[in-house]
Amino acid sequence: MNSLKKFIKSTAGMVFIVTVLVGIAVHIATGNFFTSYNISTLSRAASFAIIVGFGQTIVLLTGGIDLSVATVGQVCGMASAIFMVNYGMNPYLAIIIASLMGIVLGAVNGFFIAYFKMTPFIVTLATMQIYKGIVYVITKGMPITGMPENAQNLANGIIGGVLPKIVVMMILICVILTVMLNRTKFGRHIYALGGNRKCAKIVGIPTEKIEMLVYCLSGLLAAFAGVMMACKLASFQASIGESWQMDSITAAVLGGTSMAGGIGTVVGTIFGGLLSSVISTCITLLRISSYWQTIVTGAVVLIAVLIDAVKDNPAIQEKIQRKRRSKGKN
Secondary structure, eight states, X not given: OHHHHHHHHSHHHHHHHHHHHHHHHHHHHHSOSSSHHHHHHHHHHHHHHHHHHHHXXXXXXXXXXXXXXXXXXXXXXXXXXXXXXXXXOXXXXXXXXXXXXXXXXXXHHHHXXXXXXOOHHHHHHHHHHHHXXXXXXXXXXXXXXXXXXXXXXXXXXXXXXXXXXXXXXXXXXXXXXXXXXXXXXXXXXXXHHHHOHHHHHHTTOOHHHHHHHHHHHHXXXXXXHXXXXXXXXXXXXXXXXXXXXXXXXHHHHHTTOOTTSSOOOHHHHHHHXXXXXHHXXXXXXXXXXXXXXXXXXXXXXXXXXXXXXXXHOHHHXXXXXXXXXXXXXX
């Protein structure tokens, strides 16, 4: 019971409640929200951004940020398509190799950030442009079509006629990352690094190594999502995952991950990603212009960041407490 109360009071819990209430309201209005087809489609679409969001969450936990996640996904999605279509490589082997390429691309970010102490925002912004350029240089902006059927089935398949395979993969990744963050030394070091970098260094935590590994992990997850998206579409397109940069940050922040680092969970990221997907779906069902989706999502993120800032700012908290005490006296 205490765990349930704690969850409801958390940012992730509040986001979950809002998500359910929005879904109920739209279902009453349209009658189409809580249908098996809509839930299956919604969860499948959300899973890709949530997987990328997992990596973004872990980066944010260290106090960093990764703006290159979308283009890492594009480079690796392109690689998987080239391996399968141009070279006839076994789809499963191509998926593994292309996903592992994300570790290398993430390591580039981690190297400059961890060992040269460069600002994560600047480094990942620069690599984002570099990776995007690589995609357009190689493909000339043209799609790569002809992905094998078993690769398509891996991303589009549905278990038992209800549960999409990509959702199962997303849940498995969440379980693995949750165990890693809560049960391993590496996970504890990630939280310590984000909580107080100087203290983490003093107590002997290898901060550079942890930071390097975190960006490698973010690259791996972004790469896997990019490869799966290419399989889902049965072709690679240079526009794959263009919104993942914003979507991953949105999912993490709405899920309760602090932009200052040290606070957050990958489970919360699922709820944050679902809310974003629900907003998009509701706008479609209500036949509202899709342009409003960007406005509404941006407003929700701004509110979430504002709440996060208020919670983490002692001066603001003290001011609120003083106002409450003065009202109590009156």
